[in-house]
Amino acid sequence: MRKILTKKFFERATLVVAYDLLGKFLVRKKGRKEIAYMVTEVEAYDGHKDKASHAHRGETPRNKVMFGEAGVWYIYFVYGMYDMLNVVTGPRGYPAAILIRGVEGIRGPGRLTKKLGITRRLNSKNAVRVSGLWIEDRGIKVRPKEIKKTSRVGVNYVGSVWSKKPYRFIFKKDYDH
DNA sequence: ACGATGATGAAC
DNA sequence: TTCATCATCGTA
Numbered sequence: 001m002r003k004i005l006t007k008k009f010f011e012r013a014t015l016v017v018a019y020d021l022l023g024k025f026l027v028r029k030k031g032r033k034e035i036a037y038m039v040t041e042v043e044a045y046d047g048h049k050d051k052a053s054h055a056h057r058g059e060t061p062r063n064k065v066m067f068g069e070a071g072v073w074y075i076y077f078v079y080g081m082y083d084m085l086n087v088v089t090g091p092r093g094y095p096a097a098i099l100i101r102g103v104e105g106i107r108g109p110g111r112l113t114k115k116l117g118i119t120r121r122l123n124s125k126n127a128v129r130v131s132g133l134w135i136e137d138r139g140i141k142v143r144p145k146e147i148k149k150t151s152r153v154g155v156n157y158v159g160s161v162w163s164k165k166p167y168r169f170i171f172k173k174d175y176d177h
Numbered sequence: 178a179c180g181a182t183g184a185t186g187a188a189c
Numbered sequence: 190t191t192c193a194t195c196a197t198c199g200t201a
Contacts, residue, residue, distance in 0.1 A: 043196070045196075052196070053196090054196080057186085057187095060185080060186070061185085061186090062184085062185065062186085076184085076185090076196085077183075077184055077185090078183095078184085078185095078195055078196065078197065079181080079182070079183085079184095079195060079197050079198080080181070080182030080183035080184070080195090080197095081181070081182055081183080081197070081198080082197050082198075084196060084197085086196085099196055101196085108197070108198070109196075109197075110197045110198060111197090111198075152196070153196070153197090154195080154196050154197070155196060157194090157195085
């Protein structure tokens, strides 16, 4: 079984999509080669009320794709060095996205984009085959017991209520190499 | 514990 | 136009 995830998958509630992304495969096309990496860690940024979300202060040039269609890449630059890979979720007009923090063999969102050669060039592009970066369901079934929920990383500045939300999903089993 | 490194957005 | 901040990481 190998099915490319479409808008329909990403349009659902952000926390549900985040959970469902674990065990899916991020596929990167480089020239003729396609390399697939199982997703092992994600974080949800859910709606304008979410103080840790870029969308919390309203729409800006940077975050505007979060307000648009689901299944689109939201890629932004932080700390003068790293591109962060997110996929837009939820209905149009509702600002939400999921940060892909890790895949099998690569831990950390900055390392991930660096290793796969993902930059802002892909921002606002659809997560489909022709864009060279997409996500596939390869039939892996994930049980709730395999997943750990924790608070999100690097967002303590927003205060305890929102920084402590259990919006980070990660496999308990260590998939690092 | 801290510096690298530059875009972002809010204030002036 | 300035300036503090930042969904990080490598080195120490």
